[in-house]
Amino acid sequence: MKKVCVIGWPIKHSRSPLIHNYWLKLHRIEGSYERCAVTPDELSRFLASLADRGYVGCNVTVPHKEKVFEAVRVDDPFTRSLGAVNTVYYKDGELHGTNTDGIGFLQNLKSRSPLWRASSGPATILGAGGAARAVVATLLAEGVEEIRICNRTLERAETLVTMFGDRVRAIAWDRRTECLGECGVLVNTTTLGMTGAPPLDLALEQLPETATVYDIVYAPLMTDLLKRALTRSNPTVDGLGMLLHQAVPGFAQWFGVTPVVSDDLRALIVNDLEAQ
Numbered sequence: 001m002k003k004v005c006v007i008g009w010p011i012k013h014s015r016s017p018l019i020h021n022y023w024l025k026l027h028r029i030e031g032s033y034e035r036c037a038v039t040p041d042e043l044s045r046f047l048a049s050l051a052d053r054g055y056v057g058c059n060v061t062v063p064h065k066e067k068v069f070e071a072v073r074v075d076d077p078f079t080r081s082l083g084a085v086n087t088v089y090y091k092d093g094e095l096h097g098t099n100t101d102g103i104g105f106l107q108n109l110k111s112r113s114p115l116w117r118a119s120s121g122p123a124t125i126l127g128a129g130g131a132a133r134a135v136v137a138t139l140l141a142e143g144v145e146e147i148r149i150c151n152r153t154l155e156r157a158e159t160l161v162t163m164f165g166d167r168v169r170a171i172a173w174d175r176r177t178e179c180l181g182e183c184g185v186l187v188n189t190t191t192l193g194m195t196g197a198p199p200l201d202l203a204l205e206q207l208p209e210t211a212t213v214y215d216i217v218y219a220p221l222m223t224d225l226l227k228r229a230l231t232r233s234n235p236t237v238d239g240l241g242m243l244l245h246q247a248v249p250g251f252a253q254w255f256g257v258t259p260v261v262s263d264d265l266r267a268l269i270v271n272d273l274e275a276q
Contacts, residue, residue: 007061
C-alpha cells in the first residue's frame with residue numbers, strides 16, 4: 001500500500017488529505033494520505049527518512065517550500081525559477097521535487113473564468129510571496145504582456161521584477177487602486193481577507209467590469225473582495241479550485257492515475273470549510 005503525506009508547521013488546517021483520500025476511494029486504490037506536522041528543525045531529518053517511514057512522496061506547505069527546494073533534485077525550469085517545491089516524489093531512488101501551484105492557478109482560472117485570455121489586458125498581482133511567484137511565472141508563460149505587482153513592501157515586489165524581467169512592474173502599495181486601469185485579471189495572493197486576518201482595503205472603481213477577480217484565499221470561500229467584485233458583475237474565481245487542481249499532478253505521480261476535479265469533490269471540501 002502506497003503512503004503519502006503533506007508536511008508543514010502547522011498542518012492541521014490542510015485539506016489535502018480530504019482531496020487525495022477521496023480520489024483513492026473513488027479509484028479503488030490501496031493507499032493513504034495523511035498530515036505530518038514537521039517543525040523547521042526536523043525537516044532535514046524527516047526528508048532523509050521519508051522512505052523509511054513508508055512514504056513514496058509528500059506535499060509541502062508553509063513554511064517548508066523553499067527549504068525543500070534546496071534539499072531535493074529539481075529538473076523543470078518552472079520550479080527552478082520559483083525556488084520553491086510543493087510536491088516531492090522518488091525517481092530512480094532519488095528525491096525529486098516540483099511545484100504545481102502554477103498548474104493549479106491556471107486550471108482554476110480557465111475553468112471558472114472561461115472568457116479570460118492572456119490578451120485580455122495587464123494582470124495586477126497583490127502580494128509578492130511564494131504564491132505570487134507561481135502566478136507571475138504562469139501568466140508570463142501564458143503570454144500576458146504586462147504584470148503589475150503591488151506589495152505592502154515595495155522591495156519584495158522589486159525582487160520579482162529582477163527575477164522575471166521587464167514585462168513585470170513593481171507598484172507601491174499606496175498606489176494599488178491606480179494599477180487597476182485596463183486590467184484583464186486582478187489576483188490577490190496575500191492573506192488579507194482570510195479568516196482571522198485583516199481585510200483587504202482596495203477600491204475597485206478603476207477596475208474594468210470585464211476584468212476577472214481572482215482571490216487565492218479559500219477560507220472564507222467568498223471573500224469580501226469577491227463579494228464586491230460580484231456586485232460590479234466582474235467574473236470571479238475563488239481559491240478552492242487552485243487547491244484542487246494543484247493536487248492532480250502529485251496524485252498522478254504517486255498513484256499512477258490522473259484524477260478529475262469534479263463537482264462532488266468540490267462540494268466535499270466546501271462542506272468541510274463551512275463546518276469549521
